[in-house]
Amino acid sequence: MHNVYTVKQVNAYIKNMFAQDFMLNRIYVKGEVSNCKYHTSGHIYFSLKDESGLIACVMFAGSRSGLSFRMQDGQQVVVLGSVSVYERDGKYQLYAKEILPDGAGLLHERFEALKKELQEMGMFAPEYKQPIPKYVHTVGIVTASTGAAIRDIIHIASRRNPYVQLLLYPAQVQGEGAAESIVRGIRMLEKKEVDVMIVGRGGGSIEDLWAFNEEAVARAVFECPVPVISAVGHETDTTIIDFVADMRAPTPSAAAELAVYDYRDVKAACGERRARIRRQMVQKIEQERAKVKQTALKLKMCHPRQKLRSDRQYASELESRIHTLFEEKLKADKHRLAIYIEKMKGLSPLIKLSQGYSYIENNRKENIKSVLQVEKEEILNLYMTDGVIKAKVCEIKRKHK
Numbered sequence: 001m002h003n004v005y006t007v008k009q010v011n012a013y014i015k016n017m018f019a020q021d022f023m024l025n026r027i028y029v030k031g032e033v034s035n036c037k038y039h040t041s042g043h044i045y046f047s048l049k050d051e052s053g054l055i056a057c058v059m060f061a062g063s064r065s066g067l068s069f070r071m072q073d074g075q076q077v078v079v080l081g082s083v084s085v086y087e088r089d090g091k092y093q094l095y096a097k098e099i100l101p102d103g104a105g106l107l108h109e110r111f112e113a114l115k116k117e118l119q120e121m122g123m124f125a126p127e128y129k130q131p132i133p134k135y136v137h138t139v140g141i142v143t144a145s146t147g148a149a150i151r152d153i154i155h156i157a158s159r160r161n162p163y164v165q166l167l168l169y170p171a172q173v174q175g176e177g178a179a180e181s182i183v184r185g186i187r188m189l190e191k192k193e194v195d196v197m198i199v200g201r202g203g204g205s206i207e208d209l210w211a212f213n214e215e216a217v218a219r220a221v222f223e224c225p226v227p228v229i230s231a232v233g234h235e236t237d238t239t240i241i242d243f244v245a246d247m248r249a250p251t252p253s254a255a256a257e258l259a260v261y262d263y264r265d266v267k268a269a270c271g272e273r274r275a276r277i278r279r280q281m282v283q284k285i286e287q288e289r290a291k292v293k294q295t296a297l298k299l300k301m302c303h304p305r306q307k308l309r310s311d312r313q314y315a316s317e318l319e320s321r322i323h324t325l326f327e328e329k330l331k332a333d334k335h336r337l338a339i340y341i342e343k344m345k346g347l348s349p350l351i352k353l354s355q356g357y358s359y360i361e362n363n364r365k366e367n368i369k370s371v372l373q374v375e376k377e378e379i380l381n382l383y384m385t386d387g388v389i390k391a392k393v394c395e396i397k398r399k400h401k
Contacts, residue, residue, distance in 0.1 A: 008087065015085035018092065024083040029055065029094055030102050033075045046071060048079060048094065056093040057081070063097050068236060076102035107206050111213050114240060118215070123222050124243045130227040132247050132258060133195050135266075138165045139259050140189030140197040140226070142182055145170035149202045149231070149252040156256035161263040167192055173201040178211035183220040190226055197224065198255045199241060200231030212239040221245050231255035359383040371396055 005013075018024050031048030038044055042061025047054050057079060059067070071077070080098040085091070100108055118124065139157065143149045150168065157166055169185035172178045182199065189197055199221060201209070211217065212232045221228050221244045230245035231252040242248040249255035300306060360368040361381050368374060374393050382389040 007090065011085060011087040011090045014090075014092075015087055018084050021083075026080070027083060027094075028078055028080050030076070030078040031055075033071055033073055033077055036071050036073050044071065044096075048077075056091065057096050058093060059096040059099065067099055069101070071099065078102055101205075107210060107213075111206075111240070114213065114215055114218075115243065118218060118240065118244065123218065128222070130246045132227050132229065135261055136164060136195035136259065138167060138192070138194045140192060140194035141166060141168045142171050142185035142189065142197065142199045143168070143201050143252070144173045147202055149200060152251070152253040153198065153231075153256040156253050157260045160257065160260045163263065164260050167194055173211060174204070174208050175211075179214035179217050182211060182217050186217075186220045186224055186228075190224060194226055196259045197226045197228045198231055198249075198252070198259055199228055199245070200249070200252050200255060201233070202252065203233040203237055209233055209237060209239055212241050214240075217241055218244045229255045229258055371398055 031050045034047040034049050036046040044059040046057050048057055078100050079096045081094050081096040083094055169188050171185040172181035218240045221241050227246045229247045229249050230241045231249040232239045235250035249258055376393050378393045380391050382391055
């Protein structure tokens with residue numbers, strides 16, 4: 001009896017055959033979008049068809065980050081993915097990992113290959129990026145002489161700072177020979193020694209922007225001694241020179257804003273700084289004036305005239321104190337003298353004499369206190385309060401005890 005297999009086994013076998021086929025694991029398929037549906041889960045279900053056939057496709061939500069546009073029926077696209085079997089239904093389908101508009105698939109592969117190569121060579125490394133000067137005098141521009149890009153750059157630069165000089169190299173930015181023209185423009189502006197360079201153009205398809213994905217242009221930007229700002233296309237467009245340039249601007253207008261400083265801001269900043277310096281100067285002058293006043297006061301206090309005045313005042317105070325002490329001493333001595341006078345009055349001979357007593361002395365000036373000191377016929381001096389009497393001793397009588 002022949003071997004009998006279940007449907008599940010057959011479908012699994014066929015899926016395994018698809019999985020072992022290297023070509024089906026990474027394949028580009030182009031065609032027209034049909035029956036496109038965005039599921040609430042985030043998955044996209046659609047079909048690709050051409051004049052002779054149709055294939056079911058699905059893009060899971062996790063792969064949608066690489067989708068840069070919204071798919072619609074009738075679009076011509078190139079889908080990168082893998083072909084496998086959905087075992088439940090026994091149908092094969094294309095599991096999409098990346099979807100590009102038709103015509104961009106091969107260019108995208110070239111783009112990714114060159115990007116990987118240049119990245120491995122270190123041309124995207126941040127240590128090679130040059131800083132964009134904050135204040136520039138000349139800006140070199142490599143772009144087409146006609147078109148929105150140069151008009152936007154001129155408009156923005158003139159509005160921000162009309163004193164900055166713009167040097168345009170009218171390069172061919174699209175078609176055959178565009179890469180060579182862009183490289184010549186970069187080399188030419190290098191010789192002009194501009195302060196910064198803007199290389200770019202307006203938006204377009206990947207084919208229109210391809211000149212900025214050429215290796216020659218990338219190397220010219222990398223080797224340029226002048227800081228380069230890339231400004232290719234719109235914000236969603238990305239080219240090789242965006243990775244190589246010292247700075248990427250999403251649009252040419254943004255590049256002009258990055259390259260040209262706004263003189264009004266500088267003027268305002270200068271005005272603010274001038275006012276701050278003036279305030280600091282006034283504050284400093286006030287501080288120095290206060291120091292001068294303080295120093296002058298110190299000098300005044302230390303001046304000899306001030307010292308003399310102080311000493312004179314001190315001397316005056318001492319004189320006043322001495323006079324006061326002298327008066328107090330004199331008053332005390334007068335009081336003490338008055339006491340002594342009163343005491344002496346009781347001992348004064350004149351007082352005694354005024355009371356009827358007299359003072360007797362001989363010619364030898366001896367005080368006669370006893371009759372024994374007197375001889376008969378001796379001349380004695382009798383002192384009275386109002387004069388002196390000379391008397392002769394006629395008789396001496398002794399008092400008997």
